[in-house]
Amino acid sequence: MYLTKEEEKMLNGDYGWAVSKALKVIVSIGESLNAEKLINISHAHISGVSYGNIGDPGRKLIKEFADSGVKFSVKTTVNPIGYDTIDYDAIPLTKIDRNYLKGQEDILMSLKKMGANLSLSCTPYYLPEVIDIKEGSSVAWGESNAVVYGNSVLGIKTNREGGPISLMAAITGKTYYYGLHIDENRIPSIRYIIRRPDDYELNEVRIGIIGEIISKAHNDERPPYLDEYISNETIIKELSASLGAAGNIAMIVIKGVTKQKIDENKLKETFTIDYKDIKTREDELMPSKTPDIIYFGCPHANKDEIEKIANQLKEFEKINSQIIITTSREQISKVSKETLSILKEKNVKLIGDTCLIVSPFGYRGLNIATNSYKAYFYLSKKGINVSLISINNLKEVLKL
Amino acid sequence: MREITGRALIKGEAEGEALVIQEISFYGDINPNNGNLVDGRNVKDKILVAYKPRGSTVGSYIIYALKENGFAPKAIIMAKSEPIIIAGCALSNIPLIDNIDINVLKDIKDGDKIIVKGNKIILLDK
Numbered sequence: 001m002y003l004t005k006e007e008e009k010m011l012n013g014d015y016g017w018a019v020s021k022a023l024k025v026i027v028s029i030g031e032s033l034n035a036e037k038l039i040n041i042s043h044a045h046i047s048g049v050s051y052g053n054i055g056d057p058g059r060k061l062i063k064e065f066a067d068s069g070v071k072f073s074v075k076t077t078v079n080p081i082g083y084d085t086i087d088y089d090a091i092p093l094t095k096i097d098r099n100y101l102k103g104q105e106d107i108l109m110s111l112k113k114m115g116a117n118l119s120l121s122c123t124p125y126y127l128p129e130v131i132d133i134k135e136g137s138s139v140a141w142g143e144s145n146a147v148v149y150g151n152s153v154l155g156i157k158t159n160r161e162g163g164p165i166s167l168m169a170a171i172t173g174k175t176y177y178y179g180l181h182i183d184e185n186r187i188p189s190i191r192y193i194i195r196r197p198d199d200y201e202l203n204e205v206r207i208g209i210i211g212e213i214i215s216k217a218h219n220d221e222r223p224p225y226l227d228e229y230i231s232n233e234t235i236i237k238e239l240s241a242s243l244g245a246a247g248n249i250a251m252i253v254i255k256g257v258t259k260q261k262i263d264e265n266k267l268k269e270t271f272t273i274d275y276k277d278i279k280t281r282e283d284e285l286m287p288s289k290t291p292d293i294i295y296f297g298c299p300h301a302n303k304d305e306i307e308k309i310a311n312q313l314k315e316f317e318k319i320n321s322q323i324i325i326t327t328s329r330e331q332i333s334k335v336s337k338e339t340l341s342i343l344k345e346k347n348v349k350l351i352g353d354t355c356l357i358v359s360p361f362g363y364r365g366l367n368i369a370t371n372s373y374k375a376y377f378y379l380s381k382k383g384i385n386v387s388l389i390s391i392n393n394l395k396e397v398l399k400l
Numbered sequence: 401m402r403e404i405t406g407r408a409l410i411k412g413e414a415e416g417e418a419l420v421i422q423e424i425s426f427y428g429d430i431n432p433n434n435g436n437l438v439d440g441r442n443v444k445d446k447i448l449v450a451y452k453p454r455g456s457t458v459g460s461y462i463i464y465a466l467k468e469n470g471f472a473p474k475a476i477i478m479a480k481s482e483p484i485i486i487a488g489c490a491l492s493n494i495p496l497i498d499n500i501d502i503n504v505l506k507d508i509k510d511g512d513k514i515i516v517k518g519n520k521i522i523l524l525d526k
Contacts, residue, residue, distance in 0.1 A: 021490075021491060024490045024491075025486070025487045025490040025491060028409050028410055028486050028487075028489075028490040028496075029483045029486045029487060029490075031409065032407075032409050032481060032482075032483070032486055032498070033483075047457075048457055048458065048461075053458060054458055054461050055458075055461070056465070057432050057458075057461040057462055057464060057465030057468075058458065058461040060464075060465065060468065061461055061464050061465075061491065162457035162483070162484065163457035163458065163459065163460045163461070163483075163484050163487060164460050164461065164487055164491070165460075165483060165487050168487070
């Protein structure tokens with residue numbers, strides 16, 4: 001791999017062992033992928049920060065880097081953790097023990113020491129510092145839904161940088177020139193069309209199922225092309241999450257959304273998704289009884305979703321399910337006082353900083369309804385019975 | 401003696417006995433606190449020969465923990481590696497070689513003496 005003189009110096013330890021070690025990781029991976037060179041990134045989003053996930057091995061590694069005094073060389077945001085940093089007991093039916101708290105606090109302190117913005121959110125794309133990233137810039141993001149959203153909606157370029165790789169990229173400000181950083185690899189060759197009657201609305205649950213169908217069908221290095229204009233930002237978020245969870249797709253070109261010209265001649269194949277197949281899957285995953293918990297906010301709910309949920313609850317005197325919404329502190333700060341008071345009155349848990357999937361939440365046999373395919377995908381693996389409902393159908397479920 | 405050439409992803413030198421495993425996920429398959437595999441074998445100071453990778457991104461951290469705790473293999477040889485394992489080996493300075501035909505790897509048995517040197521693998525017993 002070609003390295004600039006500066007990169008050689010970094011690798012040789014002129015900037016300390018931490019930079020050298022971090023760059024060694026990036027270069028080794030780049031070489032295994034036959035990348036020709038490294039490129040600069042303008043932002044990093046680090047995943048794999050939950051103590052429940054990475055445990056003491058991860059905590060130790062991150063701490064060693066932080067203790068070396070190294071600083072992140074680009075603006076860096078961080079994924080959610082397993083609890084609310086203001087109210088540890090906010091997650092129903094879940095106990096965060098002392099050891100867990102201590103482990104997680106250590107990780108957060110190390111990240112902060114290196115200069116991270118402890119955004120604790122899986123939707124970095126709502127943060128002002130990310131919205132300001134120039135279209136076409138390369139970044140290194142580790143959260144799969146954000147990777148899809150960043151590439152497909154914001155027009156910034158990133159591969160899926162799992163595990164500690166986004167951390168190494170934040171330290172060095174570099175990544176390997178490969179995959180979606182190369183313009184040519186962003187051009188789709190397979191078109192997906194959705195065959196449906198005009199009155200068949202694509203809500204967030206249906207789009208999640210479409211994500212599952214595309215993930216299973218798509219066997220191409222290039223991103224799929226979705227020949228369907230989707231204007232609703234929340235729905236695109238759920239599609240991004242579903243594609244990132246059900247498969248390893250890191251980008252989807254969406255008609256009228258992804259700022260990229262489509263050369264129809266380059267589309268060599270068309271795959272039709274029939275709405276009946278979506279409906280079959282939706283029926284399979286519908287709740288049959290009152291769920292114990294109704295969960296929104298995977299990926300983190302935005303202000304509009306939170307307000308939409310609150311509005312639907314107004315008319316209910318008594319709610320038989322525990323409603324949970326996970327989101328970021330940044331979005332909570334935007335929610336109106338009126339909404340907050342409705343949520344409080346209806347005993348809705350609005351939980352900041354948290355990802356239920358990486359938290360100790362959940363046990364076999366628990367019944368959860370959610371609007372997120374991604375949450376369905378991962379929570380089912382914990383033995384939880386997960387069903388899917390759209391926010392639009394919340395009232396119906398509450399009347400079950 | 402037989403010599404095989406692969407691709408050195410993390411360059412280094414090591415000598416030891418082979419420990420062969422078909423699929424490896426460092427997360428879940430190996431205990432970082434003692435080096436034990438789920439089947440009871442131990443990876444400490446072995447030349448780990450794995451056909452293919454599988455599993456979670458936490459794997460890099462486990463490799464690092466094995467090294468820090470003193471239970472790491474001396475080197476890892478694979479048919480095909482992937483970023484999670486490469487990251488773990490790069491962080492821990494564990495030599496890693498891949499791009500080796502799986503049928504060649506299948507000739508290697510537990511306990512075979514192996515030398516790893518850059519992109520070369522020397523099978524002393526073959």
